Amino acid sequence: MSLTPAAFAERLLQNDNILVLTHRRPDGDTVGCAAALTAALRKRGKTAYALENPDITSVYADYLAPYVAPADFTPAFVVAVDMAARSMFPKNAAQYLDAVDLTVDHHGSQEFYAKETCLDADAAACGEVVYEICRALGVMDGEIAKLLYLAISTDTGCFVYSNTTSDTHRIAGELMREEFDCFAINKRHFRTKSHARMRLEAAVIAGMELYDNGRIAVLTLPLSLMAEIGATEADADDISSLANLLEGVDCGMVIKELPSGEWKISLRTGARLNASTICSKYGGGGHAAAAGCTLGGTAVEARDAMLAAVAEVANG
Ligand SMILES: [Mn+2]
Numbered sequence: 001m002s003l004t005p006a007a008f009a010e011r012l013l014q015n016d017n018i019l020v021l022t023h024r025r026p027d028g029d030t031v032g033c034a035a036a037l038t039a040a041l042r043k044r045g046k047t048a049y050a051l052e053n054p055d056i057t058s059v060y061a062d063y064l065a066p067y068v069a070p071a072d073f074t075p076a077f078v079v080a081v082d083m084a085a086r087s088m089f090p091k092n093a094a095q096y097l098d099a100v101d102l103t104v105d106h107h108g109s110q111e112f113y114a115k116e117t118c119l120d121a122d123a124a125a126c127g128e129v130v131y132e133i134c135r136a137l138g139v140m141d142g143e144i145a146k147l148l149y150l151a152i153s154t155d156t157g158c159f160v161y162s163n164t165t166s167d168t169h170r171i172a173g174e175l176m177r178e179e180f181d182c183f184a185i186n187k188r189h190f191r192t193k194s195h196a197r198m199r200l201e202a203a204v205i206a207g208m209e210l211y212d213n214g215r216i217a218v219l220t221l222p223l224s225l226m227a228e229i230g231a232t233e234a235d236a237d238d239i240s241s242l243a244n245l246l247e248g249v250d251c252g253m254v255i256k257e258l259p260s261g262e263w264k265i266s267l268r269t270g271a272r273l274n275a276s277t278i279c280s281k282y283g284g285g286g287h288a289a290a291a292g293c294t295l296g297g298t299a300v301e302a303r304d305a306m307l308a309a310v311a312e313v314a315n316g
Pocket of ligand 1: 029082106124125
């Protein structure tokens with residue numbers, strides 16, 4: 001049912017005027033994949049653009065900017081990258097909800113909304129699959145390699161999360177043979193924190209709650225705290241990895257307030273718990289070790305709903 005990367009590349013070569021979509025609240029994987037795929041298609045002589053993403057932060061905006069479609073671009077073929085579900089479409093992509101020709105993804109919770117899908121749920125990042133597609137397209141250079149390295153390094157926490165495999169390292173090694181400044185990417189995304197980010201981490205850690213004999217850590221990030229600190233969305237990027245740093249914790253939960261007043265839940269789990277199964281109870285999903293969902297009500301109600309779901313899955 002799933003397309004191979006080679007078949008995916010074939011479909012791309014048979015079409016033109018291609019638009020690439022990224023997911024809501026874009027991360028390095030979706031942005032790196034969209035930019036890399038667009039660059040690769042242009043190298044093969046195609047007219048290709050990435051759709052502007054209204055949620056993009058300064059952490060990733062400059063990677064996508066050279067590829068963003070002009071307002072008057074009318075696509076003939078639409079591709080989605082790293083997008084598991086229709087709920088992940090950004091607001092400005094609503095017209096493509098039922099019009100995606102191809103999806104490439106690595107989420108086990110993939111909903112198969114596209115006409116055809118290339119899914120590798122064992123890949124640590126969608127960037128690993130897009131790497132194979134670029135190889136099948138016969139194109140690679142320093143720019144594409146930089147973008148795919150961004151995708152893979154950010155989805156693996158710079159190669160330390162449990163999703164990292166020997167394939168992840170092999171592909172990263174092959175990318176590093178191309179000409180780009182790998183250290184600059186690592187320094188920017190993994191070894192640098194803004195002043196606001198440092199203060200934000202201190203504040204959410206001060207408010208950390210522990211449950212289940214210290215196995216569950218909950219961090220809450222209301223917009224009022226963001227405003228108090230003067231933190232932007234860019235300062236809160238990947239804050240969900242923070243809770244699991246505490247010794248003894250194998251279920252880290254970050255409850256972050258959205259501008260809509262709802263709560264975005266990010267769950268990071270060890271082998272004992274499947275994060276995607278837990279989040280799917282509330283319409284979310286993702287990977288076994290990292291998943292998310294959105295809940296209404298107060299932060300306390302969202303937390304209690306999540307703790308109940310965790311307990312249910314742990315006992316089930
Ligand atoms: Mn991803």
